[in-house]
Amino acid sequence: MTFLASEEELKHLSEPVDIHLEATALHQRVIRDGGPALLLKAPRSGARVQFAASLLVNIFGTRKRVANGLGVHPDQLPDLGRFLAALRAPEPPASLRDLPSLFPVAKAGWNTRPKKVAASKDLHDVAPNLSSLPVQTCWPEDAGPLITWGLVITRPPGEDDPRLYNLGIYRMQVLDGQRAIVRWLPFRGGAQHYRQWQGKGQAMPVAVVIGCDPATLLAAVIPAPGNISELALAGIFNGRPARLAPCRSIQMHVPEGAEIILEGEIHPDETAVEGPFGDHTGYYNDPADYPVFHLKALRMRENAVYLSTFTGRAPDEPSVIGEAMTDLFRPILQQALPEILDVFLPPATCSYRFAILKLDKSYPGQARRAMMGFWSLLPQFSMTKYVIVVDADIDIRNWDEVMWAVATRSDPERDLLVLNSTPVDQLDFASPREGLGGKLGLDATIKIGSETARPFSKKLVMPRDVETRAEGLFRKLNSPKCVESPRL
Known part of the structure; x- marks a missing residue:
């Protein structure tokens, strides 16, 4: 938030804003105008006005902020895309003279390995209750409150190895203070890990981070080149290895700078009906069965902010992110x-x-x-x-x-x-x-x-010099010194 404030990209709102629909309607209005990120300091739910965190929305509401989240200027997104393509399939140097061109790739490789660090002293255990967070209800017929920017971290069975982690932004329907449904599509990494734990008949440890460095959040939603993990990608964007701190109640690690951490597990054969919820299509999706997350521990910083968004018909944050990300995957497409x-x-x-x-x-x-x-x-x-x-x-x-x-x-x-x-x-x-x-x-x-058996005719094209001359005449026509209209 310090960076957003320094760039005049953040506004504070002290007036109470209801997390039931009102926050979404305000967010819609701001993103349509390409407006700033909003820190809602007094989120409320009906008569309830006290939550454990303030509400932060619209951090990726413009192309500029998406690029800044990746550590670059918007004009540098294509260059970053070409770099990612080079990581996916680096070209060997043609001669010794070309060796320096490989140094950025080698440095990026060094930054892909996550680093384990001690737990942050700025995080404090609080009563594990999802109801203490200002979780939005975005649309009138939504099935309930929905965690929308939860960074869900999963791993396969066996030793806790962060190199094997999957990070995904999966929506989570809050059922009560200790339970939420995790919705992931079958081909997503979290769903693949879940099937592996199911096969062993064991509960799967899951950590959910709400709010951390922007590069890690974006690494979880963009198409990664090759077999590069989301944490490795975050290390490349940040220019240093991802720093991971241990959880307290499960054998997992989470980004060191996390604002809010939910620690829990998903049981192998427990599901619940999720939805309906408003989605990016502009419609409500059908209800369906998905796994249930059981909260075991909740940690957060002093004066923590709860990061949230809404999903609906464009413009919304996912559509803004998707448009900016085109510059990242275009070189990968052109490489193939x-x-x-x-x-x-x-x-x-x-x-x-x-x-x-x-x-x-x-x-x-x-x-x-x-x-x-x-x-x-x-x-x-x-x-x-x-x-x-x-x-x-x-x-x-x-x-x-x-x-x-x-x-x-x-x-x-x-x-x-x-x-x-x-x-x-x-x-x-x-x-x-x-x-x-x-x-x-x-x-x-x-x-x-x-x-075809028929040749195409020629396209109508005006000579460039004629267009230039006509443009000059047009400017004169619209200038104050334009020739007088003929007298009748």
Whole structure:
């Protein structure tokens, strides 16, 4: 928060704000205007006005704050993405002269190993009661209060080895003071660890951190390159190894700078109905069974802040983060498919459900190859339902241009690629079956070679010198010294 305050990116609000709906409505209004992070110093719930922490929202509400959380300026996000791509598949030096270029990669490798430190003396044990925290109820028909920025830390059975940890932002429905439901999709790391503990018939230790350094939070939500863990990624972003302190009641470690720590366990065969909750789709999701977390210990700092957000139709913090993260995974995509010049995931389409690829096309069928490669590269991209591929001359962030390419360069009989029974988001109500549905690829590129029997006509392009001259005339036309209108 000190950094946010120094950048004039934080505002304090002392007036009481109800954690039931009102905090979400305020957050919505602020994020629409690209506003600051908010520290709500008097969160209340109805008549109750006393909680163990103040409420902090909207810390990642702008692209600038997302970039700052990763330790860079917004303009440096593409450079960071290229660096991550190099970590995923470093190129050997062509000569001894190129060896210095490998030093940043080697240093990053050193920072990937977490370091264990002593427990912080600034953390204090308090009565383990989730009701003491200002947990929001975000939408009118939500099933209950929801922990939205909980950094859930899990590990596989066996020795406590932080190198094997999974960090994920999984929402948690609070059932009562000691229980909460953890919702994770089957392919997520936490769910994989849970199945391993289930196989042994043992309770799984789980730590939940609410509030820590921004890089660790963001490392838990972005697509990591290769097999780099979230803690390793956090070490790379922070420029030093992640520092982990031991838990008190379970055999696990958590980030040293944590504000609030929930320690507990999940029993192998206990589930409860989670939901419905408002989600990024703009709809409520269906209720479903998920594991139950049992709170054993609660530790927090003096004057701790409870970090929270809401999830809904864009703009929300996940959509802002997703748009900024495109700069990080674009180089990884280009590393696998160099002919892809750019990629855009429109936030209004729930971020990852719709992708537009700009292609440097040179041979027939290349657009379809790009679609298949995109869907296969990262687990997140397997959830993308629609992919449109356009040529290099199209501005993929201009919907009018994309639709012009679709209207003039594609034919439904030839250029639609339809896939059946593929993995889709479980929250996608448009799919006929939960978690299983179709995908549509649309080739909106100019057809070449064997793709067509008809040559394309030339695109209308005005000569550059004529455009320059017309621009100068236009400025004169709108200047105060414009020629007088002719007299009638």
